[in-house]
Amino acid sequence: IYMAGAHIHVDIGKDQTRSYTLLRSSSPQKYHLGVLLEEASMGGSSFMHALKIGDRVNISAPKNDFPLDEKAAFSVLLAGGIGITPIWAMAAHLQKMGEKFALHYAGRTRDSLAFVDTLKENFNDDIHIHYDDEDSALDIKAVLRDSPPDAHIYICGPKGMIEAAQKIATDAGYPSDHVHVELFATPATQSGDTEFEIELASSGKTYTVPVGKTIIDVLEEAGEDPIYDCSRGDCGVCQTGVISGDIDHRDVVLSDDEKAAGDVMQICVSRAKGSKIILDL
Numbered sequence: 587i588y589m590a591g592a593h594i595h596v597d598i599g600k601d602q603t604r605s606y607t608l609l610r611s612s613s614p615q616k617y618h619l620g621v622l623l624e625e626a627s628m629g630g631s632s633f634m635h636a637l638k639i640g641d642r643v644n645i646s647a648p649k650n651d652f653p654l655d656e657k658a659a660f661s662v663l664l665a666g667g668i669g670i671t672p673i674w675a676m677a678a679h680l681q682k683m684g685e686k687f688a689l690h691y692a693g694r695t696r697d698s699l700a701f702v703d704t705l706k707e708n709f710n711d712d713i714h715i716h717y718d719d720e721d722s723a724l725d726i727k728a729v730l731r732d733s734p735p736d737a738h739i740y741i742c743g744p745k746g747m748i749e750a751a752q753k754i755a756t757d758a759g760y761p762s763d764h765v766h767v768e769l770f771a772t773p774a775t776q777s778g779d780t781e782f783e784i785e786l787a788s789s790g791k792t793y794t795v796p797v798g799k800t801i802i803d804v805l806e807e808a809g810e811d812p813i814y815d816c817s818r819g820d821c822g823v824c825q826t827g828v829i830s831g832d833i834d835h836r837d838v839v840l841s842d843d844e845k846a847a848g849d850v851m852q853i854c855v856s857r858a859k860g861s862k863i864i865l866d867l
Contacts, residue, residue, distance in 0.1 A: 666743020
């Protein structure tokens with residue numbers, strides 16, 4: 587049994603896993619996944635699309651880092667691109683329970699959005715489709731302005747969309763515990779990335795983190811056993827204390843004040859700004 591917003595980890599071989607959202611909490615006897623085939627796949631989407639009927643894969647039990655608040659009087663559901671998968675499950679659950687909600691689904695173009703016809707058929711007036719290249723582009727400020735002040739807001743999509751929505755919600759006066767996010771992106775190399783050294787305070791061991799790898803990647807390759815889950819910077823499971831060194835924060839978990847304090851980081855995505863960082867590990 588699982589609730590809307592839950593995901594599973596799928597073993598894609600070579601000691602790698604990928605997280606995929608379970609689409610329909612209304613049929614917990616089956617696991618329904620929606621996987622976008624990415625041109626620049628890191629292995630996950632191409633593996634999933636190559637599966638055939640009869641193939642066997644190893645998966646984890648469902649886990650939910652993005653749950654609905656059952657007490658919310660109104661829910662605003664914001665989805666960008668393939669971020670629709672957990673949002674769809676949430677909308678279906680709210681509809682089944684007779685709860686009030688509005689679903690906004692945004693993408694660059696009409697061709698970039700999946701499941702549109704099915705979603706329109708299922709949710710009728712409760713769903714609003716937005717295309718960036720048309721007059722219907724998503725205006726998050728307007729959406730929140732027209733929503734009840736005690737609404738709960740759920741955002742799933744690319745990092746830019748999440749950060750914009752978080753700021754707009756904060757500026758509009760929504761409490762932080764009414765804003766829920768899940769990031770749908772894998773860590774990507776950014777222009778200007780350089781290698782850096784990490785030191786584990788408990789053992790004094792040092793490791794080099796090259797461009798294109800995360801701290802978690804390096805720790806696992808070295809035989810360490812870091813605790814983590816999403817690998818996207820949105821769940822907070824891998825949060826680690828920082829004893830010294832400047833941090834390049836790339837998560838959507840920490841507030842601006844927490845990032846400015848510089849004493850913790852999400853080691854699945856964030857990096858060092860300088861040449862070395864000492865972790866409380």
